[in-house]
Amino acid sequence: MQVKILETAFDPLQEIQRYQSSAGSMKGKYGATSIFIGTMRDFNDGDNIKGMTVEHYSGMTEVQLGKIITEAMQKWQVLDVLVVHRVGDLYPDDPIVLVAVWSTHRGDAFDVSRYIMEALKSKVPFWKKEILQSEAARWVDKNTDGYKRHE
Amino acid sequence: MQVKILETAFDPLQEIQRYQSSAGSMKGKYGATSIFIGTMRDFNDGDNIKGMTVEHYSGMTEVQLGKIITEAMQKWQVLDVLVVHRVGDLYPDDPIVLVAVWSTHRGDAFDVSRYIMEALKSKVPFWKKEILQSEAARWVDKNTDGYKRHE
Amino acid sequence: MSIKVRYFASLKELLGRSEDELEFVEVMSVIEVWKQLNIGIELPDNILAAINMEYVSLDSLVNKDDEVAFFPPVTGG
Amino acid sequence: MSIKVRYFASLKELLGRSEDELEFVEVMSVIEVWKQLNIGIELPDNILAAINMEYVSLDSLVNKDDEVAFFPPVTGG
Numbered sequence: 001m002q003v004k005i006l007e008t009a010f011d012p013l014q015e016i017q018r019y020q021s022s023a024g025s026m027k028g029k030y031g032a033t034s035i036f037i038g039t040m041r042d043f044n045d046g047d048n049i050k051g052m053t054v055e056h057y058s059g060m061t062e063v064q065l066g067k068i069i070t071e072a073m074q075k076w077q078v079l080d081v082l083v084v085h086r087v088g089d090l091y092p093d094d095p096i097v098l099v100a101v102w103s104t105h106r107g108d109a110f111d112v113s114r115y116i117m118e119a120l121k122s123k124v125p126f127w128k129k130e131i132l133q134s135e136a137a138r139w140v141d142k143n144t145d146g147y148k149r150h151e
Numbered sequence: 152m153q154v155k156i157l158e159t160a161f162d163p164l165q166e167i168q169r170y171q172s173s174a175g176s177m178k179g180k181y182g183a184t185s186i187f188i189g190t191m192r193d194f195n196d197g198d199n200i201k202g203m204t205v206e207h208y209s210g211m212t213e214v215q216l217g218k219i220i221t222e223a224m225q226k227w228q229v230l231d232v233l234v235v236h237r238v239g240d241l242y243p244d245d246p247i248v249l250v251a252v253w254s255t256h257r258g259d260a261f262d263v264s265r266y267i268m269e270a271l272k273s274k275v276p277f278w279k280k281e282i283l284q285s286e287a288a289r290w291v292d293k294n295t296d297g298y299k300r301h302e
Numbered sequence: 303m304s305i306k307v308r309y310f311a312s313l314k315e316l317l318g319r320s321e322d323e324l325e326f327v328e329v330m331s332v333i334e335v336w337k338q339l340n341i342g343i344e345l346p347d348n349i350l351a352a353i354n355m356e357y358v359s360l361d362s363l364v365n366k367d368d369e370v371a372f373f374p375p376v377t378g379g
Numbered sequence: 380m381s382i383k384v385r386y387f388a389s390l391k392e393l394l395g396r397s398e399d400e401l402e403f404v405e406v407m408s409v410i411e412v413w414k415q416l417n418i419g420i421e422l423p424d425n426i427l428a429a430i431n432m433e434y435v436s437l438d439s440l441v442n443k444d445d446e447v448a449f450f451p452p453v454t455g456g
């Protein structure tokens with residue numbers, strides 16, 4: 001299990017490759033990998049977005065992510081989990097979050113990647129501030145349920 | 152949308168990278184990417200497995216995958232889908248299947264990657280034959296529900 | 303004017319061949335196609351059928367130039 | 380012997396500071412910590428609280444050397 005909070009841009013696919021290569025003991029054992037990547041869009045709530053700042057509560061972030069992953073690994077049959085999250089200044093098309101889950105069977109991998117993402121969105125102390133094209137800045141007030149909002 | 156049936160080994164992460172780079176129109180538009188990778192294990196049903204042959208019904212494979220993806224894109228809000236599946240001779244740790252889904256919001260990406268995998272497992276004409284350590288070969292008789300079986 | 307019939311995976315190995323040609327005489331059901339080509343061999347219970355790459359039931363009708371396929375439950379992914 | 384109090388995101392901007400120190404005199408609730416440090420400013424409805432990086436309710440008790448945090452709903456991912 002690994003949790004990384006990064007202040008600079010990252011390549012999610014390289015992170016997966018790196019982690020998978022280093023976790024040699026999984027080789028031949030995992031039949032399923034479920035990966036979620038959250039990427040910064042250039043629009044939100046009907047406005048064009050030119051940048052974003054992600055603030056977090058360093059320390060509590062890691063504590064809460066650790067709890068979420070531990071809970072998931074107790075509830076489901078999972079071999080390994082990698083979570084990476086950006087903080088600091090982001091631009092459209094920058095990856096924000098990566099959740100990767102390795103398991104023997106696919107049901108567990110699907111369930112756990114979704115469980116971790118939903119728990120991260122509701123419990124881990126990150127906050128996003130959007131910079132609009134007009135240079136106005138606004139805090140995102142809450143996360144949605146993950147489907148298209150009726151705007 | 153792209154479907155690829157490959158007779159030689161592939162790197163799922165490179166396939167995602169290649170497809171995402173070529174689909175330039177998605178840039179800044181997708182907030183969510185959900186990826187599933189199925190990998191050959193070195194064990195199944197309590198036996199060690201040294202190899203596998205995947206047979207398919209060329210033509211029907213593409214027809215059925217096309218239908219599944221089209222249905223998913225009608226039911227959910229999805230920007231793009233990539234499906235890659237191996238046929239021929241595989242060895243443990245070889246990727247078998249890749250499903251990658253890009254969408255604006257995460258709920259749709261999660262739902263669609265899982266929907267496509269379950270539909271692929273139940274409707275697309277691929278068949279696996281396992282080669283055991285003893286050199287004995289056996290056809291996998293049916294796909295499971297994706298969770299650990301009580302063996 | 304003929305019907306092409308294909309067999310896959312364990313069914314292909316059981317029968318020892320991957321395809322048959324059947325001369326088209328009149329419209330008949332999928333199960334009758336099987337019976338004409340596999341005299342005395344009952345179609346195994348779990349076998350699925352397709353006409354022109356779409357799943358069909360065993361009583362679906364087969365027309366000239368159709369491709370009929372028989373195969374066991376799929377196990378991809 | 381003091382309590383460290385931290386504010387994040389929009390709440391930090393609203394208050395114009397990111398942290399306070401409060402001298403520890405006696406055990407008190409989280410909401411009393413807020414009231415002592417933010418006289419006349421009501422805690423906004425949606426604000427969450429943590430003690431030592433674990434979520435707590437506003438009536439949870441704060442001890443010496445605890446770190447208390449107040450912040451708006453989280454919006455990561």
